[in-house]
Structures are given as C-alpha cells and as structure tokens.
Amino acid sequence: MDPFRRAQIILLCDLCKTAHLQSHCERCDINLCQTCVGKHLSDSSIRHKVVLYKYRKSLNYSTCPDHADELCKNYCEKCDLPVCSTCVSSSKHEGHDISDILEKLCSKTESLQKDLDELETRIYPRYEEMASDVQTEKVELETNYGELTTIADQQGEILHREITAIVNQRKSDIQEMKIKHLSTLNKNTDEITQKMAELKQIMSDLKSILKSNDVSLTSTYKSRTSEFRTLPPKVRVTVPSLSAQKINKDQLNEMFGSLSPLSINTEHGDTIKSAEAVSSPPVKPLLDEPRVTATIDTGYKNTFFGRLSVSCLSEDQVWTCGDNETMKLLNLQSKLLTSIQTKSGRRPGGIAVTRDGDLVYTDPRERTINLLKNKQIQTVITQQGWYPLSVCSTASDDLLVIMDSDDVKQSKVVRYSGSTEKQSIQFDDQGRPLYKSGPNIKYLSENKNLDICVADNKARAVVVVNQSGKLRFRYTGHPSNTKQSFDPYGITTDSQSHILTADYNNDRIHILDQDGQFFRYIHCDLRRPWGLCVDIRDNLFVAELHTAKVKKIQYL
Known part of the structure; x- marks a missing residue:
C-alpha cells in the first residue's frame, strides 16, 4: 500500500472519530467526514469556511512568550494580543474578555481584505488619474508656451530692431515662467508618485499578510487607509497671457505688451469617501418624500x-x-x-x-x-x-x-x-x-x-x-x-x-x-x-x- 493511502486511513474525522476525513473547516480548525459536514454547518451562528482537506490552509500559531511550550490559540480583547490557555487562566488576564483566536483572525482578515479592496479599487485609481492629468498638462505646456513665444516673435518682427532688446527680455521672462511652471508640476508629480509608491508597498504588504495567514502579522497590522483617503494637493497653474499694443516708438516697452504673472494655486486634495461613507448624507440631504411645488402648462x-x-x-x-x-x-x-x-x-x-x-x-x-x-x-x-x-x-x-x-x-x-x-x-x-x-x-x-x-x-x-x-x-x-x-x-x-x-x-x-x-x-x-x-x-x-x-x- 502506498504511503499516501496509509496516511488517509490514519486521518479520521474529528467529530465521529470513525469515518475518513474529506473536508476541513478553516474557521474552526477541525477535520470532517462527508457525513459530519452537514451537522457542522448547521450551527448558523458561526461563519464556517469548509474546504476540501487537501486545500486547507495551515495556521501559524504564535508561541507564547511566557510559556514556550504552548501556542496562543486565544485572544485577550482588553490587552489586544494573542494568549495561550495557561495565560487565560492566570491572574494577569483575570476578568478580561477572551475570544477564540480563529474568530479574531477571521475578523482581522476581513478588515485587511476590506482595506486592500478600497486601496485597489477606489483610492489608487484616483491617484493614477491625478498623475495622468498632471502629465497631460505637462504635454500641453509646450504648446501653450510655444504659442506665447510665437506671439512675442510676431510682435518683434513688426517693431524690427528698435525692440530687439524688449523681445529678448520678454522671451527670457516666458522661459523663466515656463521653468517655474514645469518645476511646480514636476514637484506635484513627485508628491503624487511618492504617495503611489507608498500605496503599492502597503497593498503588497497586505497581500503578503493575507497570503501568509500569519496570526502575529495579522494581529499587529495597523491600517493607514484613512491617511490616504485625503488626496495630495492638486496644483493648478494658469498659463500667462501676452497682451499686445499698437506700435508707438516713444513707448515701445509698454506697446509691446506685458506678460501676466504666472499664477500657481495649490488646491487642497479631495478626500475620497470610504466605502461606508459613500451613502452618508450630503450637505443638503435628500428628502424622504420629494414634493411637487408648482406645475406649468407649456x-x-x-x-x-x-x-x-x-x-x-x-x-x-x-x-x-x-x-x-x-x-x-x-x-x-x-x-x-x-x-x-x-x-x-x-x-x-x-x-x-x-x-x-x-x-x-x-x-x-x-x-x-x-x-x-x-x-x-x-x-x-x-x-x-x-x-x-x-x-x-x-x-x-x-x-x-x-x-x-x-x-x-x-x-x-x-x-x-x-x-x-x-x-x-x-x-x-x-x-x-x-x-x-x-x-x-x-x-x-x-x-x-x-x-x-x-x-x-x-x-x-x-x-x-x-x-x-x-x-x-x-x-x-x-x-x-x-x-x-x-x-x-x-x-x-x-x-x-x-x-x-x-x-x-x-x-x-x-x-x-x-x-x-x-x-x-x-x-x-x-x-x-x-x-x-x-x-x-x-x-x-x-x-x-x-x-x-x-x-x-x-x-x-
């Protein structure tokens, strides 16, 4: 008889102790035969998760720091940490609410998955959209400032040599504003990119935690999702305009036209609503019963x-x-x-x-x-x-x-x-x-x-x-x-x-x-x-x- 079949004979159902096991409840960490699965699932007060035994996940219980030979299969709600059975019975946790570590793990896993879903489907796409918008503005920047330079050249051709110095000065001003504009957008891009990198790392860490099913890592996870709901400030820069005047040789400098100041405004980033807040009342709540206040015959x-x-x-x-x-x-x-x-x-x-x-x-x-x-x-x-x-x-x-x-x-x-x-x-x-x-x-x-x-x-x-x-x-x-x-x-x-x-x-x-x-x-x-x-x-x-x-x- 091959070793695998011998192992199957040895592994029996944890409930009836007689039949060969076929399934495993990850929620209760118990092995079940086909007959006992239905009986186990009849307790609707618990969210069971029954899978085929070969697809079960092995739980990595942490070792108790005070009792090295025991595993922490309980959770102290007051102390917010895993504890072993010996710790539970000690005076250190007397009167504390103690829950099953698997129940706590299930709750924490749901919370982690919820954070991951929100980061992947709601928050990160908005950062991508912002980065794309800034990139589009950077592409248009060359065209906009190119148009300004063209206007300056056209005015210079009309006024010929008398205003060559003024033309050069204006082009220098345009270039300086362009550099400031581009520098501002690059800085905004860097800020967004940095946040996106942090988000990617957090999402990667969450996936690793979820995949490892490590109780210690899961228990110590602290959510940063609320921190990223407030989007980075969005910089809006208004491209200057160049106003042209009719030629007057006595007032060439004024007649050439001046550039409006480079306007750089940083708006506070929007805050993305969390999944729970999506349906929260707006500033002007919807009436439960809308009502007709007038009727017009057209x-x-x-x-x-x-x-x-x-x-x-x-x-x-x-x-x-x-x-x-x-x-x-x-x-x-x-x-x-x-x-x-x-x-x-x-x-x-x-x-x-x-x-x-x-x-x-x-x-x-x-x-x-x-x-x-x-x-x-x-x-x-x-x-x-x-x-x-x-x-x-x-x-x-x-x-x-x-x-x-x-x-x-x-x-x-x-x-x-x-x-x-x-x-x-x-x-x-x-x-x-x-x-x-x-x-x-x-x-x-x-x-x-x-x-x-x-x-x-x-x-x-x-x-x-x-x-x-x-x-x-x-x-x-x-x-x-x-x-x-x-x-x-x-x-x-x-x-x-x-x-x-x-x-x-x-x-x-x-x-x-x-x-x-x-x-x-x-x-x-x-x-x-x-x-x-x-x-x-x-x-x-x-x-x-x-x-x-x-x-x-x-x-x-």
Missing part, C-alpha cells in the same frame, strides 16, 4: 412622438421647447413671458441658458448653434458634416454640444469657447466609441466636479467622462428596474454633484452621486418625463411629454 401638444425640453432662467422662469419651432419663456403660473421662433422655422434640437441669462439652441437641420441675445438671434457656430443635438452651458461659460455625424455612424461631444472649438471627446483609452451612433437622442450636462455627463438613450446608459474626456463610469440602471429597461432622456446636475436623469418608460428620475452610485428614485406621479433642469436653489424642473407640463419638484 401649451405644447402632449404627443408621444415629440420632444419637450426645459432650461431654467431663474427660480420662477423657465425656457421650454417642444413639438414646433416656437421656444417659450414661462413663469410658474404658466404665463407666457416671451416666445421666439427659430431662425430656420424648424424645431430646435436642444436649449440651454448661459451664465449671462441668454438662450442657446441647436438647429440640427441647419447644422447650427444659435444665441438669442436682446431678442435677436445670431448664429455662433455652423457645423460641417455633423448635426448638433443637445447643448449645455458650463461653469467656465463654454458650450458643450453633443452631435452625430451626417452618416449617423459617429457621435462626439465638442467644447466651444465662443465659436472656437477647444476640445473633442469621442473615444475611450482603447479607441472605442464612448457614445452610441445611429439615430439617437442624447442630452448632456456638466457636473460641479467638471465631469461631462451624457444621457445616451440608444445605449441605455449615462456615460460620464472627466474634464479631460477620460471615461469615469457608465450607469445602466438600478437592479430594481422591474417595469421596463432603463430608458434615459433628460439629464441635469445639482450643487451637491448629484446626477439626475429621466427614466422615460419607467416614469421616474434616477439620482446618482458623482461616482455613479445610485441613491434613490423620484416618482411624484410623473408621466413620461423627458427634459430636466435644476435652478440655483436645487429645485428640479421635469418636462412631462405625456401631459406637456413642467413640474417643479423639491427633493433636497
């Missing part, structure tokens, strides 16, 4: 084949657009304050109110974005090969426009400063499209943390990217959807960085936090909610397509 047709959008001008005035070419400014009493027809006489694609209180609307058929200012419509952007769908005004007074290509095979978000395109967002890091192409309804909004949030109806998703256009997350609905699949249309954000999106087929609004975690629904007897906006006091306006009405809802 006068549009209540059709299932139209659209109904809304954008807040103030707490009691909203712009609306619906099934025709007329855009209406209404108050809470449904009184028509202003109405304006689109320049082309066609239905607008989307509307938004700028920080100055002007109305912006898109005209998909004409491929234009238009501004209503002092009751006059002016076309500020005309597209070639793309037609604009929805528009929103940002905190920096830029315009974000989501658009589809003429062949409806591509979609993208474009940022405009005035009529100048500043940014185009279309693909993720792997080159895959961020947004679903084809005939599709999409709305977008900018969050307080400058994330760009898109309700992509055809994809049945809310797609959120950061300010640089890097994908942060996709939200595809909550598991409690039992009526119909998630059907997003309108989208808006509030002062708490909540993301709110209209779930058309399910007659409700989803409220998410800035990281895509679901908070709750708003119902309020909504009937086919479509357009959304939030005023400065965080009142929600919901445009219902079925009733052609706008409901004002208090939810905070």
Whole structure:
C-alpha cells in the first residue's frame, strides 16, 4: 500500500472519530467526514469556511512568550494580543474578555481584505488619474508656451530692431515662467508618485499578510487607509497671457505688451469617501418624500412622438421647447413671458441658458448653434458634416454640444469657447466609441466636479467622462428596474454633484452621486418625463411629454 493511502486511513474525522476525513473547516480548525459536514454547518451562528482537506490552509500559531511550550490559540480583547490557555487562566488576564483566536483572525482578515479592496479599487485609481492629468498638462505646456513665444516673435518682427532688446527680455521672462511652471508640476508629480509608491508597498504588504495567514502579522497590522483617503494637493497653474499694443516708438516697452504673472494655486486634495461613507448624507440631504411645488402648462401638444425640453432662467422662469419651432419663456403660473421662433422655422434640437441669462439652441437641420441675445438671434457656430443635438452651458461659460455625424455612424461631444472649438471627446483609452451612433437622442450636462455627463438613450446608459474626456463610469440602471429597461432622456446636475436623469418608460428620475452610485428614485406621479433642469436653489424642473407640463419638484 502506498504511503499516501496509509496516511488517509490514519486521518479520521474529528467529530465521529470513525469515518475518513474529506473536508476541513478553516474557521474552526477541525477535520470532517462527508457525513459530519452537514451537522457542522448547521450551527448558523458561526461563519464556517469548509474546504476540501487537501486545500486547507495551515495556521501559524504564535508561541507564547511566557510559556514556550504552548501556542496562543486565544485572544485577550482588553490587552489586544494573542494568549495561550495557561495565560487565560492566570491572574494577569483575570476578568478580561477572551475570544477564540480563529474568530479574531477571521475578523482581522476581513478588515485587511476590506482595506486592500478600497486601496485597489477606489483610492489608487484616483491617484493614477491625478498623475495622468498632471502629465497631460505637462504635454500641453509646450504648446501653450510655444504659442506665447510665437506671439512675442510676431510682435518683434513688426517693431524690427528698435525692440530687439524688449523681445529678448520678454522671451527670457516666458522661459523663466515656463521653468517655474514645469518645476511646480514636476514637484506635484513627485508628491503624487511618492504617495503611489507608498500605496503599492502597503497593498503588497497586505497581500503578503493575507497570503501568509500569519496570526502575529495579522494581529499587529495597523491600517493607514484613512491617511490616504485625503488626496495630495492638486496644483493648478494658469498659463500667462501676452497682451499686445499698437506700435508707438516713444513707448515701445509698454506697446509691446506685458506678460501676466504666472499664477500657481495649490488646491487642497479631495478626500475620497470610504466605502461606508459613500451613502452618508450630503450637505443638503435628500428628502424622504420629494414634493411637487408648482406645475406649468407649456401649451405644447402632449404627443408621444415629440420632444419637450426645459432650461431654467431663474427660480420662477423657465425656457421650454417642444413639438414646433416656437421656444417659450414661462413663469410658474404658466404665463407666457416671451416666445421666439427659430431662425430656420424648424424645431430646435436642444436649449440651454448661459451664465449671462441668454438662450442657446441647436438647429440640427441647419447644422447650427444659435444665441438669442436682446431678442435677436445670431448664429455662433455652423457645423460641417455633423448635426448638433443637445447643448449645455458650463461653469467656465463654454458650450458643450453633443452631435452625430451626417452618416449617423459617429457621435462626439465638442467644447466651444465662443465659436472656437477647444476640445473633442469621442473615444475611450482603447479607441472605442464612448457614445452610441445611429439615430439617437442624447442630452448632456456638466457636473460641479467638471465631469461631462451624457444621457445616451440608444445605449441605455449615462456615460460620464472627466474634464479631460477620460471615461469615469457608465450607469445602466438600478437592479430594481422591474417595469421596463432603463430608458434615459433628460439629464441635469445639482450643487451637491448629484446626477439626475429621466427614466422615460419607467416614469421616474434616477439620482446618482458623482461616482455613479445610485441613491434613490423620484416618482411624484410623473408621466413620461423627458427634459430636466435644476435652478440655483436645487429645485428640479421635469418636462412631462405625456401631459406637456413642467413640474417643479423639491427633493433636497
């Protein structure tokens, strides 16, 4: 008989003492036969962990420092250390709460695993994102400062030899600022990199502890996770501008133009919420029962084949657009304050109110974005090969426009400063499209943390990217959807960085936090909610397509 089979005959179940063992409970450190496993698991007060005997983990009990021939299989809660059975019965631990070392090990192991999960999935990725943002700014630094140098050269060519000395001085100033700028960013990168290195070491140590199952190491582990929840300060450096003046030989130095000071501001790092704090109440808590405080009759047709959008001008005035070419400014009493027809006489694609209180609307058929200012419509952007769908005004007074290509095979978000395109967002890091192409309804909004949030109806998703256009997350609905699949249309954000999106087929609004975690629904007897906006006091306006009405809802 081979030695292995002889060993199997010798090893018997620790409960019945007769049958051959097959399994091992790592929680209770006991060997079990097939019959006794069920009996052992019947005690539901203990979280058993039964595995096949050959896959069991051997526990490394520490030797008692006071009794060298005994192992520490107990744990003194008051003294916070492992103890042997002799120590337990001694006067040294009299009256202390004593627990089983395996139970303590299980608890500590869960805590270690929790720390590792948070560091790997929540904290370290944010450090990576910060490092990537700084690297992007460093790449753009050369372009920005190159543009400044070019401006200086152009001015020098106009003024010829008379201002050669001034040109050289300005270029020297630019170079000095560039060096300071780069030095500041390098220092910020070093700080972040150092923290990342510490995080990697901690995560490596945690994995080693978890893998070793060493009671001593596990017991003495002290968590540093809270220390890293507060992110390092983020440095923001404003690139100087060079203002040019008309030539005046008597005042060449002033006329050439001066550089604005290099502005370096260090913002306090954000603190990442712990897993427990994700669902904690915000500064303005959500109401248990949201309530409708006003209902506005828009006068549009209540059709299932139209659209109904809304954008807040103030707490009691909203712009609306619906099934025709007329855009209406209404108050809470449904009184028509202003109405304006689109320049082309066609239905607008989307509307938004700028920080100055002007109305912006898109005209998909004409491929234009238009501004209503002092009751006059002016076309500020005309597209070639793309037609604009929805528009929103940002905190920096830029315009974000989501658009589809003429062949409806591509979609993208474009940022405009005035009529100048500043940014185009279309693909993720792997080159895959961020947004679903084809005939599709999409709305977008900018969050307080400058994330760009898109309700992509055809994809049945809310797609959120950061300010640089890097994908942060996709939200595809909550598991409690039992009526119909998630059907997003309108989208808006509030002062708490909540993301709110209209779930058309399910007659409700989803409220998410800035990281895509679901908070709750708003119902309020909504009937086919479509357009959304939030005023400065965080009142929600919901445009219902079925009733052609706008409901004002208090939810905070």
